[in-house]
Amino acid sequence: QKEVEQDPGPLSVxxxxxxxLNCTYSNSAFQYFMWYRQYSRKGPELLMYTYSSGNKEDxxxxxxxxxxxxxxSLFIRDSQPSDSATYLCxxxxxxxxxxxxxxxxxxxxxx
Amino acid sequence: xxxxxxxxxxxxxxxxxxxxxxxxxISGHKSVSWYxxxxxxxxxxxxxxxxxxxxxxxxxxxxxxARQFPNYSSELNVNALLLGDxxxxxxxxxxxxxxxxxxxxxxxxRLTVL
Numbered sequence: 001q002k003e004v005e006q007d008p009g010p011l012s013v014x015x016x017x018x019x020x021l022n023c024t025y026s027n028s029a030f031q032y033f034m035w036y037r038q039y040s041r042k043g044p045e046l047l048m049y050t051y052s053s054g055n056k057e058d059x060x061x062x063x064x065x066x067x068x069x070x071x072x073s074l075f076i077r078d079s080q081p082s083d084s085a086t087y088l089c090x091x092x093x094x095x096x097x098x099x100x101x102x103x104x105x106x107x108x109x110x111x
Numbered sequence: 112x113x114x115x116x117x118x119x120x121x122x123x124x125x126x127x128x129x130x131x132x133x134x135x136x137i138s139g140h141k142s143v144s145w146y147x148x149x150x151x152x153x154x155x156x157x158x159x160x161x162x163x164x165x166x167x168x169x170x171x172x173x174x175x176x177a178r179q180f181p182n183y184s185s186e187l188n189v190n191a192l193l194l195g196d197x198x199x200x201x202x203x204x205x206x207x208x209x210x211x212x213x214x215x216x217x218x219x220x221r222l223t224v225l
Contacts, residue, residue: 008151036216043115043201043216044154088153095212098144098167099203101153 003027006089006102015111019076023089023102026070030091030100033065035074038086038104047087048074079109113138115204115217123223124192132187132220136204142166143185144214145177146201154201160185161207189222197224 006023013019021035032051036044048063050056056063062075072091076083086104116135124130136143142161146154159167160179179185183204189196199221203214 004153006153034213041199041221043218046213046215049213090153096166096207098156098159098169099154099214100156101146103151103153 003100004089004091004102006105008103008105010106010108012108012110013079015079015081015109017079017109019079019083019107019109021074021076021087021089021105021107023072024070025072025091027093028067028070029093032092032095033063033072034090034092034099035061035063036088036090036101037083038088040085044088081109081111084108115202115215117200117202117217117220119220120218121221121223123225125225126192126194128192128224129188129190130192130222132189132200132202132222134185134187134202134204134217136183136185136202137215140204140206140215141183142205142207142212143179143183144203144205145185145187146203146216147171148199148201148219150198157187192224194224197222 004025035048038044053067060077064073088104089102118133144159145157148154156169158177163179174190177187199219201219202217205212205214
């Protein structure tokens with residue numbers, strides 16, 4: 001079993017839809033959770049960074065962490081074609097530790 | 112402010128050759144990490160350096176080595192290249208020592224081994 005699992009997609013939605021992206025993990029020691037967006041042939045861009053369980057909102061993006069279920073989510077409201085990218089969930093045990101990434105979910109937002 | 116920069120952008124090598132990749136972190140960031148991203152997969156951790164000291168090493172063979180310089184820039188070296196080393200090599204910098212230490216990535220170096 002991989003440490004971090006993520007549905008690879010591809011996921012295709014119409015413009016304006018609410019998008020839900022999810023990851024599960026196996027190691028209960030993870031405390032810091034991140035979502036990165038990666039456009040084709042570019043480096044990952046940090047979208048959200050959260051500590052422990054709970055919700056965090058930033059504009060159209062909301063990150064949720066449920067440590068009891070070992071499950072994290074990223075919601076994108078009013079999705080735009082410019083949101084079309086691969087979304088990587090990532091996590092680490094401490095703020096100094098290496099970052100473990102999921103395989104990424106490919107998202108296409110159709111105008 | 113300039114972000115993380117990496118050079119070269121693209122590189123083509125043949126099996127058995129050696130390669131050096133370079134990274135300059137964001138100004139004020141003292142930690143650099145290296146990741147390998149194979150097509151269709153998430154980045155895999157290779158090394159972390161902080162204040163010129165190795166702070167972490169991933170599950171990669173000894174053909175992979177790195178170092179960090181006094182100005183906090185870093186080099187990743189890969190010897191005896193294999194076809195399977197073809198990937199996007201990403202450098203990430205962070206402040207480390209303060210706060211949550213978010214990592215910010217550079218654009219990557221795309222290495223092709225023929």
